[in-house]
Amino acid sequence: xxxxxxxxxxxxxxxxxxxxxxxxxxxxxxxxxxxxxxxxxxxxxxxxxxxxxxxxxxxxxxxxxxxxxxxxxxxxxxxxxxxxxxxxx
Amino acid sequence: xxxxxxxxxxxxxxxxxxxxxxxxxxxxxxxxxxxxxxxxxxxxxxxxxxxxxxxxxxxxxxxxxxxxxxxxxxxxxxxxxxxxxxxxxxxxxxxxxxxxxxxxxxxxxxxxxxxxxxxxxxxxxxxxxxxxxxxxxxxxxxxxxxxxxxxxxxxxxxxxxxxxxxxxxxxxxxxxxxxxxxxxxxxxxxxxxxxxxxxxxxxxxxxxxxxxxxxxxxxxxxxxxxxxxxxxxxxxxxxxxxxxxxxxxxxxxxxxxxxxxxxxxxxxxxxxxxxxxxxxxxxxxxxxxxxxxxxxxxxxxxxxxxxxxxxxxxxxxxxxxxxxxxxxxxxxxxxxxxxxx
Numbered sequence: 188x189x190x191x192x193x194x195x196x197x198x199x200x201x202x203x204x205x206x207x208x209x210x211x212x213x214x215x216x217x218x219x220x221x222x223x224x225x226x227x228x229x230x231x232x233x234x235x236x237x238x239x240x241x242x243x244x245x246x247x248x249x250x251x252x253x254x255x256x257x258x259x260x261x262x263x264x265x266x267x268x269x270x271x272x273x274x275x276x
Numbered sequence: 277x278x279x280x281x282x283x284x285x286x287x288x289x290x291x292x293x294x295x296x297x298x299x300x301x302x303x304x305x306x307x308x309x310x311x312x313x314x315x316x317x318x319x320x321x322x323x324x325x326x327x328x329x330x331x332x333x334x335x336x337x338x339x340x341x342x343x344x345x346x347x348x349x350x351x352x353x354x355x356x357x358x359x360x361x362x363x364x365x366x367x368x369x370x371x372x373x374x375x376x377x378x379x380x381x382x383x384x385x386x387x388x389x390x391x392x393x394x395x396x397x398x399x400x401x402x403x404x405x406x407x408x409x410x411x412x413x414x415x416x417x418x419x420x421x422x423x424x425x426x427x428x429x430x431x432x433x434x435x436x437x438x439x440x441x442x443x444x445x446x447x448x449x450x451x452x453x454x455x456x457x458x459x460x461x462x463x464x465x466x467x468x469x470x471x472x473x474x475x476x477x478x479x480x481x482x483x484x485x486x487x488x489x490x491x492x493x494x495x496x497x498x499x500x501x502x503x504x505x506x507x508x509x510x511x512x513x514x515x516x517x518x519x520x521x522x523x524x525x526x527x528x529x530x531x532x533x534x535x536x537x538x539x540x541x542x543x544x545x546x547x548x549x550x551x552x553x554x555x556x557x558x559x560x561x562x563x564x565x566x567x568x569x570x571x572x573x574x575x576x577x578x579x580x581x582x583x584x585x586x587x588x589x590x591x592x593x594x595x596x597x598x599x600x601x602x603x604x605x606x607x608x609x610x611x612x613x614x615x616x617x
Contacts, residue, residue: 188374189279192366196346221595228568228582236312238567239380245507246380253458256434 188214205267208260216257218247278367284360285368288342291359292375292386295339299330300379307381321463330385331418339386341416342372343393348400356416387416391424391460395471398488407490411469423462425491426473428455436473437482443474443489450474450489452498463503468493568592 191206200207222244226233233240251257266274281289303326310324334340338359344352349363364372376382383389392415399412414420427433431440441454452474461467469492476487491498569592572583583589 189367189370190277192370193277193279195366224591224595225568228572228588239308240567241507242380249506252434253460259434 205264208255208263211255212251212257212260212264215247215250219244219251222247281371282365282368285364285371288339288359288364288368289371289375291337292339292342292372295334295337296375296378296382299333300382300385303330304379304381321465323465327381327384330381331387334385335387335418340418341387343369343388343396345369345397345400348397350400352400352412352416387418392422395422395424395469398471402488411490414468419466420468421461421464421466422469422471423459423467423493424471424473425456425459425462427458429457430455437485439473439475439486441472441474443472443476443487445476452489452491452495455501457504462493462500470498 188210191203191210194203194206222240226240226244229238229240232238235241307324307326310326311320314320314322314324335357338357341353341356341358342364344358344363346363346365346368349358353363354361373388376386376388379385396412396415399408399415403412411420411422415422426436426439428439428441431438433439439454441452441456444451444453452472454474456472459470462470469490472489472491473486474489475485477485568588569583572588572592573581575582577585583592
């Protein structure tokens with residue numbers, strides 16, 4: 188994440204497209220996994236409104252769709268990677 | 277490559293961390309209880325007094341508009357009281373956004389919440405003086421809220437070039453027609469401005485068909501037709517709105533016709549990084565993984581603490597390990613003032 192931030196600072200968005208997409212995929216995915224763990228260990232309480240976990244999970248899961256779904260970002264990462272080897276799309 | 281925070285960022289991280297611990301954490305349970313009550317009684321959008329109180333305190337300490345970007349904050353950071361009077365680099369802002377991500381209300385408390393931050397950056401970079409005075413100033417002042425209306429129910433909106441709602445120039449007016457949904461924040465009673473992405477030139481190449489238009493929320497014809505329930509819950513935080521219906525008489529765009537992609541992708545760059553850090557969030561692994569740790573130690577089953585059952589130790593270790601945390605782990609040097617934990 189900080190690497191992406193550093194790339195944005197040092198070269199602007201054009202030079203950080205891949206890194207921004209990488210963290211946009213990695214962070215919500217990681218967050219959903221960890222919140223899922225938290226829900227599981229709380230049992231039924233974890234999916235109740237007595238704890239903020241259910242709402243957090245909904246938010247993190249939603250973020251895998253919002254602002255570009257995972258597939259779009261991963262597609263961009265792959266495209267930029269392949270472009271290094273001459274692929275045009 | 278240097279990820280270490282500047283002295284100013286380290287100082288701000290200390291202040292934000294303290295504010296979270298001393299002011300926000302103790303208020304959060306009460307906030308959630310009030311919100312649950314507001315949802316039960318039918319007005320989940322009504323701003324809760326505790327938020328305004330916390331915002332006042334944060335602003336009093338200069339912990340306000342910290343998202344403002346170093347390169348184009350201009351005079352705005354000083355004007356609205358950001359401590360230090362200047363915008364921050366992405367590297368300096370990232371740890372602050374991570375801290376804010378610990379709490380569901382912290383981004384709002386520091387006026388660093390989506391979608392307002394992204395919209396403010398669009399106004400900073402592309403707004404005219406008149407547009408900035410009308411919308412950017414009150415947003416930075418926390419007097420109004422905004423929404424970003426792109427996604428549509430009728431098309432696969434993961435492809436932004438699919439958007440079908442139209443924005444047609446008619447003299448000095450722009451006529452808007454279409455239906456949007458998932459417009460975060462549009463239900464907030466203080467929401468006054470929509471950044472609307474509309475089709476302006478269907479015959480242009482796919483990346484020059486759309487433009488962004490500023491639509492005042494009170495424009496005649498701009499209406500919401502109801503609220504989505506997300507996973508059976510209507511949340512004020514995530515604001516799922518179907519909006520707006522046919523609209524006309526908007527004042528002006530933020531980009532020249534056909535240039536929406538540029539504005540959107542710039543919004544998407546910095547905004548997305550901020551969104552990932554704050555809302556995402558790299559800090560979430562911290563608090564949900566701290567709650568099961570605590571609960572897992574306090575509670576027992578089959579004669580053991582929950583943490584000792586069913587591979588939970590491994591899961592906790594996995595959650596705590598660098599491979600699961602793309603955040604600030606590998607970047608913290610010995611002696612650095614930004615803790616990795």
